[in-house]
Amino acid sequence: EPEVTQTPSHQVTQMGQEVILRCVPISNHLYFYWYRQILGQKVEFLVSFYNNEISEKSEIFDDQFSVERPDGSNFTLKIRSTKLEDSAMYFCASSPIGQILRNTEAFFGQGTRLTVV
């Protein structure tokens, strides 16, 4: 069964450093998302991406964050100058685009646990 894959599974970084979290969405999906979850708490929306551009972003997704689809398969989240409060589990998700996007579920990866020290 196709699945969303994320690498690395765990990343530890020094405060102030840049990190890139990588995702390979399901191959025929067209909508991509990043979410984060702080220590088993609420899953928070960061950004959605469609047709090679950001379609929606939350207030969390400030200038520190950026997303990119550098090739036909990868979808990355870059966090510049990481802060302690960026420590969280980051989930990538993708959706096929049907007649109505709202009909379709999003498929989530296993997540990358980011620890900023």
Add this chain to the structure above:
Amino acid sequence: AQSVAQPEDQVNVAEGNPLTVKCTYSVSGNPYLFWYVQYPNRGLQFLLKYITGDNLVKGSYGFEAEFNKSQTSFHLKKPSALVSDSALYFCAVRDYKLSFGAGTTVTVRA
């Protein structure tokens, strides 16, 4: 803005007993509602969704959910809970993104 609320942080049941996880929604227009489950140190797994039609939706692992428009609720149910159902459950509403509730931790004791 569309949102969902999960009024219970935790639900504890004995194995074999019915399990209900509550969710209420606030949307403009037709609701598109989802349930996801998260096992420890894992990603989110889709359980079921309500788009339109029958108010009782059946999903994975024996779960079902009842859509109630008058009460603006979408409660998740399982007639006979298993210890392996112990997990974190999220209700969500969708427009172009999924917006999740705060989550409910379910503990099923043997």
